[in-house]
Amino acid sequence: MRVIKIRHPLKKELIPAGQVVLAMGFFDGVHRGHQAVILRAKEIAAQRGLPLAVLTYDHAPGVVYRQYEGGFKYLSTTARKLDLLEQLGVDLVYLTSFTSAFANLTPQNFVDQYLVNFHATVVVAGFDHTYGPAEIASMELLPKYAQGRFEVVAVPKLTEENSEIKIGSREIRRLIDDGNVTAANHALGYVYQTTGLVVHGLARGRTLGFPTINVEHPAEERIPKIGVYAVTVKIGDHWYEGMASVGHNITFGDTNQLTVEIYLFDFHRMVYGEQVKVRWYKYLRGEEKFAGADELVAQMRKDEQHSRQDLRELTTVHYDLQ
Missing domain, CATH: 3.40.50.620 (HUPs)
Incomplete structure (x- = not known):
């Protein structure tokens, strides 16, 4: 082209x-x-x-x-x-x-x-x-x-099945801002994708047994609303499954800046400085403030179980565009 x-x-x-x-x-x-x-x-x-x-x-x-x-x-x-x-x-x-x-x-x-x-x-x-x-x-x-x-x-206008709602950029932006990436993906005709640079974070996830990569996204890209999501991440030529947390880490304070932290399943490499792509498959839950690290870890184990199950189903959906 x-x-x-x-x-x-x-x-x-x-x-x-x-x-x-x-x-x-x-x-x-x-x-x-x-x-x-x-x-x-x-x-x-x-x-x-x-x-x-x-x-x-x-x-x-x-x-x-x-x-x-x-x-x-x-x-x-x-x-x-x-x-x-x-x-x-x-x-x-x-x-x-x-x-x-x-x-x-x-x-x-x-x-x-x-x-x-x-x-x-x-x-x-x-x-x-x-x-x-x-x-x-x-x-x-x-x-x-x-x-x-x-x-x-x-x-002519293209609408969702059994609906008068037009498939349009404005509606898809609203869906992503609401965290409804599953519906957004259906309207897009592919899985919503963002990019970013892996940067150093506080390494708190590593101490909890959930080491994460911190992805710094370009300011002009639209990131889904605060919450936890089932995602895949492309590093090099390979896609890895995981779960992303968009939020402020409020369990550890109320003044933390917004971050995108992603726990990749069965992944043990250092990838600081890598340019990555993130595909957003499903919203799991909102950001919650837990009583302490033990309660947070228990919830993260549930999130991982749900993410793995959701990704087994959603990554088999065929889209013409990638």
Whole structure:
């Protein structure tokens, strides 16, 4: 998959010759709704014998205007998004920097300067996709701006089974913030994944018989809410099963900073400095303050038993994306 970074104004010499079928969207999380858009575009591209291109952005548009208190937390960083797009069979990605100059384009100028110069014969997006203010830059209005130079395909809303709830990034963010990673995984179409660096902690788990790795996540990644989870962790080329605690270690004080500590089952290596990936399978329980270390250890033994059982079941679930 080829990735071309775009910054306004568009340099036409960066754009390969030849027609494409173009899917467009921010695609945070590349969830099942996004996959429906991209796979529809892929189907059209295959029918016409054309490459499949995607127009997407390197950061959320609202970040530019400081619309998110505390910063925006992504379902997929740019690197993760590109990985998921490649798994879907995308040939070419136009990774565009969302600047104020780009945002100030009128819908007609956006079409004329970008979609036309990308040599799109068909443009595919979700039914509610916008490329400017919704009242003047909807999918319904895109054919007017296209002026017959390309076809427009709007992919209808995808909902959960027996529900009117749209599968969308906002809903998935809510599920993750609520700790409901199992439902989030179903909506994503793969197991939610974060990254991080293994750093030194207080080594308290080692004294309790549950040595943990402390994973420091990038600030822009979305971490599930405080609690205990069944997870797997990729170190090197291998995935290891374990359980993660997101919290403040309140049994040992009320002023501890938020940490992600992961106990890996049957794992006895030192891995400080390793870049790892974490897959979040199931929420087990909330953070609790125990009377002492003995009570905490007893609960952790129960958590390990539940995690092992849950992972035996959940890791056998087949997803098309990883």
